[in-house]
Amino acid sequence: DSGVTQTPKHLITATGQRVTLRCSPRSGDLSVYWYQQSLDQGLQFLIQYYNGEERAKGNILERFSAQQFPDLHSELNLSSLELGDSALYFCASSADFRGLNTDTQYFGPGTRLTVL
Amino acid sequence: AQSVTQPDIHITVSEGASLELRCNYSYGATPYLFWYVQSPGQGLQLLLKYFSGDTLVQGIKGFEAEFKRSQSSFNLRKPSVHWSDAAEYFCAVGADDYKLSFGAGTTVTVRA
Numbered sequence: 001d002s003g004v005t006q007t008p009k010h011l012i013t014a015t016g017q018r019v020t021l022r023c024s025p026r027s028g029d030l031s032v033y034w035y036q037q038s039l040d041q042g043l044q045f046l047i048q049y050y051n052g053e054e055r056a057k058g059n060i061l062e063r064f065s066a067q068q069f070p071d072l073h074s075e076l077n078l079s080s081l082e083l084g085d086s087a088l089y090f091c092a093s094s095a096d097f098r099g100l101n102t103d104t105q106y107f108g109p110g111t112r113l114t115v116l
Numbered sequence: 117a118q119s120v121t122q123p124d125i126h127i128t129v130s131e132g133a134s135l136e137l138r139c140n141y142s143y144g145a146t147p148y149l150f151w152y153v154q155s156p157g158q159g160l161q162l163l164l165k166y167f168s169g170d171t172l173v174q175g176i177k178g179f180e181a182e183f184k185r186s187q188s189s190f191n192l193r194k195p196s197v198h199w200s201d202a203a204e205y206f207c208a209v210g211a212d213d214y215k216l217s218f219g220a221g222t223t224v225t226v227r228a
Contacts, residue, residue, distance in 0.1 A: 002159065033215070043206065043218035058215050090159060105216060107152070107160040 003027065004108035006091050012114045018079040021111045025072055025093030031055070032074040033094075033105055034066055038087040049074055050096060078113070086115045118143035118209045122219035129197050130227050137192040137222050139181075139207030148210035149190040151181055154221075155203045163205075166190065177201070202226045 003026035013019055025032050034046040036059075045058035049068035060066075063081075068074045078085060089112075092105040119142045129135050141147055148167050152160040164175025171183040181192045190207060204223045208216040 002161070004159075035216075042220050045215040045217070048215065056215055092160075104150070104162055104165055105210075106162065109159040 002106040002108060004091060004093050004106055006089075006108040006111050008111060009109065010112050010114070012116065013081060014116055015081055015083060017081050017115075018077065019081065019113065021076040021078070021089055021091075021113075023074045023076070023091030023093075023108060025074070025091075026095075026106055029093035029095050029106075030072065031094045031096040031103075031105075032068055032072070033092040034060075034074070034076050035090040035092065035107075036087045037090060037110070038084075041087075043090075046076070081115045083115050086113055088112050118147065118211045118217050120207050120209050120217055120219035122205075122207055122222050124222045125220070126223045126225070128225045128227060131199055132196050135192075135194045135197045135201070135224065137205050137207075137224070139190045139192065139219060140188050141190060141207075141209045142188065143209055143211055145211070149181075149183060150208040150210065150216065151175065151179070151190075151192050152206045152208060152218075153177075153203045154206065160206065163192070197224075197226055199226045199228070 005024045007022045030051045033048045037043045046060040048056040066076045088110045090110045091108045094103040094105045121140045150165045151163040164173045166173045166183045204221045206221045207219045
């Protein structure tokens with residue numbers, strides 16, 4: 001158990017809908033990362049938040065957005081869903097107390113999203 | 117930008133035999149290197165990491181990896197594989213742009 005929790009574990013929805021994935025980082029970790037794992041794209045970095053602020057963006061679609069709240073949990077919002085958005089979405093957290101990206105990222109169990 | 121190549125998509129090994137998984141990275145500076153394992157239906161678990169110092173890194177579950185700068189490699193090894201090592205293994209490189217770049221993964225099958 002990494003200490004990172006993600007809810008829900010599974011999500012089935014229809015095209016055009018909007019969903020919210022939730023992540024609670026390890027206690028005290030300041031950084032939260034979101035990744036997408038799909039069969040065709042592999043593991044792709046989406047976005048990072050550090051202590052409430054967006055720090056880095058990767059291959060995140062404009063239909064997707066995220067935020068990190070004062071209690072450091074994070075939500076990933078996916079809207080206007082398409083069939084191709086079906087994937088496993090991972091959240092990871094790291095301490096990053098010094099503000100550097102040298103701390104290990106610990107991954108949650110993921111949320112499996114199925115878009116029908 | 118950094119990138120990672122895992123040349124082997126699938127490896128089959130007998131239980132008790134040794135295992136080596138290859139990882140090559142591309143990055144201009146000193147990279148941060150990781151190996152993660154993903155069991156079916158599970159998240160990613162960190163096996164080991166290299167930031168600096170000794171180039172031979174010991175990890176959990178009896179795994180080790182060696183950083184070779186001249187070859188841009190960070191290969192993962194285990195002397196004797198157990199059936200529970202059947203999983204998908206990912207090599208990743210971290211850089212100063214705050215993200216991990218993952219390889220495509222190597223699936224390990226262990227036969228009795």
